[in-house]
Amino acid sequence: xxxxxxxxxxxxxxxxxxxxxxxxxxxxxxxxxxxxxxxxxxxxxxxxxxxxxxxxxxxxxxxxxxxxxxxxxxxxxxxxxxxxxxxxxxxxxxxxxxxxxxxxxxxxxxxxxxxxxxxxxxxxxxxxxxxxxxxxxxxxxxxxxxxxxxxxxxxxxxxxxxxxxxxxxxxxxxxxxxxxxxxxxxxxxxxxxxxxxxxxxxx
Numbered sequence: 001x002x003x004x005x006x007x008x009x010x011x012x013x014x015x016x017x018x019x020x021x022x023x024x025x026x027x028x029x030x031x032x033x034x035x036x037x038x039x040x041x042x043x044x045x046x047x048x049x050x051x052x053x054x055x056x057x058x059x060x061x062x063x064x065x066x067x068x069x070x071x072x073x074x075x076x077x078x079x080x081x082x083x084x085x086x087x088x089x090x091x092x093x094x095x096x097x098x099x100x101x102x103x104x105x106x107x108x109x110x111x112x113x114x115x116x117x118x119x120x121x122x123x124x125x126x127x128x129x130x131x132x133x134x135x136x137x138x139x140x141x142x143x144x145x146x147x148x149x150x151x152x153x154x155x156x157x158x159x160x161x162x163x164x165x166x167x168x169x170x171x172x173x174x175x176x177x178x179x180x181x182x183x184x185x186x187x188x189x190x191x192x193x194x195x196x197x198x199x200x201x202x203x
Contacts, residue, residue: 001057001058001059001104001134001137001138001139002056002058002059002139003058003059003060003061003071004050004051004058004059004060004061005060005061005062005063006043006047006048006051006060006061006062006063007043007047007063007064007065008030008041008042008043008047008062008063008064009041009042009043009064009065010039010040010041010064010068011029011040011041011042014029014040019088022042023087026044026045027042027043027044027045028042028043028044028045028047028048028086028087028088028089029042029087029088029089030042030043030088030089030090030091031088031089031090031091032062032070032072032090032091032092032093033075033090033091033092033093034072034091034092034093034094035070035093039064039070041062041064045085045086048086048089051074052074052077052086055105055126056105056139056140057102057103057104057105057137057139057140058074059071059072059073059094059134059137060072060073060074060091062091070091070093071093071094071095071134072091072092072093072094073091073092073094073100073102074089074090074091075090075091075092076089076090077089077090094134095134096133096134096135097133098133099131099132099133100131100132100133100134100137101129101130101131101167102129102130102137103127103128103129103130104127104128104130104137104138104139104140104141105126105127105140105141106123106125106126106127106128106140106141106143106174106175107140107141107142107143108121108123108143108145108175109142109143109144109145110144110145110146111145111146112145112146112147112148112149112177113146113147113148113149113150114148114149114150114151114152114177115145115148115177117149117150118150118180119149119150119151119177119178119179119180120177120178120179120180121145121175121176121177121178122175122176122177122178123174123175124173124174124175124176125168125172125173125174125175128141128156128166128167128168128172128174129166129167129168130161130164130165130166130167131164131165131167132163132164132165133163136163136164137164138164141159141161141166141174142159142160143159143174143175144159145175145177148175148176148177149177150177150178150179151176151177151178151179152176152177153173153175153176154173154174154175154176155170155171155172155173155174156168156169156170156172156174157170159174
């Protein structure tokens with residue numbers, strides 16, 4: 001999985017007044033959990049654009065200077081309900097020898113027979129939770145829809161999962177090909193034509 005670097009500074013004061021002052025200065029207050037103790041830090045709003053405003057999944061290297069850096073994943077984010085301004089971000093520290101769980105996007109590949117025949121592809125899950133060691137985390141889960149005919153579903157058990165595990169029940173549907181109205185109408189007309197007596201045929 002791709003990693004992005006966020007440069008920040010440790011916070012000495014973590015009260016409401018100090019937090020408000022950070023936000024007024026264009027900084028985002030953050031907390032890193034998962035280690036021996038929580039690490040409070042802040043970084044510029046623009047430092048998070050490639051992490052927050054993207055459908056892709058990333059791990060993060062938090063660089064606080066003076067030789068202090070941590071590997072982490074985004075755990076939670078708080079945004080203003082009206083302005084969508086980032087108010088606070090929680091990170092979770094990761095270690096090379098410990099498995100972690102995170103959401104990654106689904107990538108559709110292949111050409112479905114059902115779609116080519118007029119069916120509608122419906123994506124039930126755009127992201128899936130996976131568990132793996134940090135080095136084995138995938139950028140995405142690849143879902144091959146080639147075998148899907150009209151009315152078929154693709155379950156999580158049908159996608160390859162090298163070195164990682166999908167943390168969903170086996171009956172979880174990733175996507176399906178639904179019969180479109182046009183295809184249904186064409187099928188009904190074909191069935192009606194098949195039942196109708198041939199022209200000129202005597203009873």
